[in-house]
Amino acid sequence: MDLLLSSVSHFIFDKAVPFVILLGILVFVHELGHFLVARLNGVRVEVFSLGFGKKIFTFKRGDTVYAISLIPLGGYVKMFGEQPGDAIAESDKAVSFTHKTVLQRMSIVLAGPLMNLFFAVFLFALAASLGEEKKPAILGDVSISSEAFTDGFRPGDEILKVGGQPIHTWDQLQDKLNEFKGESVPFEVKSAQQQKTTTLTAQIDVVPNPNPLAFSREAGAIKGFQFYSTGTIVGVTKGSTLDSLGIKTGDILKSINGHEIKYWRNLEAFVDTLKTGEPLSLVFDRPSTSQDVQKEEPLTINVTAPSKPLLSHLGIEKSDLYLAKVFEGSPADKAGLKDYDRLLAINGKTLTSWDDVLNTVKDYTPRSGPVKFEVLRNGEKLEIAVTPHMTTQMTPGYKEEKRFTVGIAPLIELVTEKSLIVRHNPFSALWVGVRKSTEVTVMTVMSFVRLVAGDISAKNVGGVLSIGQAASESFKAGFNYFIQMMGAISISLFVLNLLPIPVLDGGHILFYTIELLKGSPMSLRKMELAQQVGLVLLMSLMLFALFNDVNRVFFGSY
Numbered sequence: 002m003d004l005l006l007s008s009v010s011h012f013i014f015d016k017a018v019p020f021v022i023l024l025g026i027l028v029f030v031h032e033l034g035h036f037l038v039a040r041l042n043g044v045r046v047e048v049f050s051l052g053f054g055k056k057i058f059t060f061k062r063g064d065t066v067y068a069i070s071l072i073p074l075g076g077y078v079k080m081f082g083e084q085p086g087d088a089i090a091e092s093d094k095a096v097s098f099t100h101k102t103v104l105q106r107m108s109i110v111l112a113g114p115l116m117n118l119f120f121a122v123f124l125f126a127l128a129a130s131l132g133e134e135k136k137p138a139i140l141g142d143v144s145i146s147s148e149a150f151t152d153g154f155r156p157g158d159e160i161l162k163v164g165g166q167p168i169h170t171w172d173q174l175q176d177k178l179n180e181f182k183g184e185s186v187p188f189e190v191k192s193a194q195q196q197k198t199t200t201l202t203a204q205i206d207v208v209p210n211p212n213p214l215a216f217s218r219e220a221g222a223i224k225g226f227q228f229y230s231t232g233t234i235v236g237v238t239k240g241s242t243l244d245s246l247g248i249k250t251g252d253i254l255k256s257i258n259g260h261e262i263k264y265w266r267n268l269e270a271f272v273d274t275l276k277t278g279e280p281l282s283l284v285f286d287r288p289s290t291s292q293d294v295q296k297e298e299p300l301t302i303n304v305t306a307p308s309k310p311l312l313s314h315l316g317i318e319k320s321d322l323y324l325a326k327v328f329e330g331s332p333a334d335k336a337g338l339k340d341y342d343r344l345l346a347i348n349g350k351t352l353t354s355w356d357d358v359l360n361t362v363k364d365y366t367p368r369s370g371p372v373k374f375e376v377l378r379n380g381e382k383l384e385i386a387v388t389p390h391m392t393t394q395m396t397p398g399y400k401e402e403k404r405f406t407v408g409i410a411p412l413i414e415l416v417t418e419k420s421l422i423v424r425h426n427p428f429s430a431l432w433v434g435v436r437k438s439t440e441v442t443v444m445t446v447m448s449f450v451r452l453v454a455g456d457i458s459a460k461n462v463g464g465v466l467s468i469g470q471a472a473s474e475s476f477k478a479g480f481n482y483f484i485q486m487m488g489a490i491s492i493s494l495f496v497l498n499l500l501p502i503p504v505l506d507g508g509h510i511l512f513y514t515i516e517l518l519k520g521s522p523m524s525l526r527k528m529e530l531a532q533q534v535g536l537v538l539l540m541s542l543m544l545f546a547l548f549n550d551v552n553r554v555f556f557g558s559y
Contacts, residue, residue, distance in 0.1 A: 241316020
């Protein structure tokens with residue numbers, strides 16, 4: 002009984018409450034737009050309801066009944082005389098919606114979506130004034146084979162200016178890369194190694210835009226620029242010094258002799274400064290493997306520095322060739338691969354990085370037979386033959402991609418620099434709100450365009466469950482994230498409601514535009530037929546979105 006009550010309580014406070022708050026506020030704002038402009042134009046509003054169905058709370062003020070209804074998936078404003086063809090007494094025509102001018106009716110209908118847009122501007126501005134977390138313009142790991150390394154950039158370098166224009170965040174850096182794409186541009190850089198400012202010149206490549214919802218299909222990039230670095234999760238060799246002292250594969254090395262170690266590259270650089278025989282105090286963190294298990298206290302190990310190479314003599318190595326997860330029911334699971342197996346070779350070729358694994362599986366052809374994995378498990382070498390199978394994956398570009406997989410994931414941690422908290426004054430925050438609302442509106446419109454063009458998969462279309470999931474996750478993340486998510490969904494409602502589909506606000510605006518052009522309203526029969534078609538289209542879209550939601554949330558199909 003206690004477990005049932007706990008589950009119900011968890012669902013209500015973690016899932017239902019954020020969803021009802023988010024949707025309730027957005028519906029209220031939308032209907033308030035219709036209500037206020039209707040009253041401004043002298044239309045009598047009979048009902049203002051949040052929700053549909055049976056009314057569970059009502060009160061009346063003036064001519065309007067205000068209600069909260071049972072089904073919290075929308076709302077409505079019922080205006081006097083809004084149905085064409087209704088018999089309206091001459092004395093009531095002054096307060097009848099149908100008897101207002103075309104422009105007045107258009108303004109009333111348009112007010113709902115516009116309120117969602119203005120509300121989004123307000124929410125994004127509020128988030129900007131409270132302070133947003135932004136990734137600093139600091140480079141993560143830079144591959145020595147990359148263009149960035151050749152141009153002189155190094156891990157940890159802070160980009161101060163691009164093309165003479167100051168920047169502070171990674172978003173601003175990407176904006177400048179997009180602005181100067183295809184050009185050779187000076188970068189003012191604060192070196193992490195030498196702690197001095199230098200100027201480097203680099204050619205910015207023109208690449209396909211990784212954001213399929215952006216207006217432009219091209220973006221600027223420099224190969225080697227990334228904001229993340231490999232963390233210090235360790236692989237531990239069976240029978241080694243640290244293994245005998247209780248350190249396990251998957252532990253995170255936090256410090257050596259009080260010196261914080263955040264990235265693997267820092268670890269490699271630091272151990273080069275240590276001398277054989279020097280006392281070492283290593284602090285490891287052991288992440289919990291379950292939400293129900295309390296996180297263990299850091300482990301401190303005191304040893305004497307062995308001869309070099311120090312890491313291998315201690316028994317620790319980079320963890321990316323260890324398996325963090327072998328997915329249940331996958332080809333790897335059926336063949337016998339296990340979590341924490343250490344991959345040594347594939348088809349006789351020694352592995353040096355996880356990319357070697359990805360490329361081998363990706364290039365698999367059925368005629369070549371099973372892929373032979375050589376692994377190390379508890380100090381014993383094993384050869385396990387795995388036959389990849391074809392799966393459908395959703396790419397970061399929201400497209401479906403068919404490729405061979407075996408069902409394994411690497412033990413790797415990608416970490417970034419500590420986020421900046423960027424706050425804006427009220428005027429600057431308002432500009433941020435306008436700019437961000439514009440960006441999200443463009444992305445929302447482009448999502449429809451790319452969807453129709455087949456550039457993104459229709460399986461990305463989400464509905465009520467997706468909104469509920471987004472509301473719950475952002476609510477847990479904090480108030481700032483929640484209001485930004487609310488702003489993004491408010492923009493979606495703004496765009497969706499303006500689609501020229503009868504029964505939506507955009508459909509009514511289409512009718513009024515036709516009436517304005519031809520000088521008389523469409524026939525009642527044509528409007529009814531159009532609304533029936535629009536209702537079928539809308540219901541079909543909602544059912545399709547619900548189908549996607551159920552598959553994604555409950556079955557993980559997508």
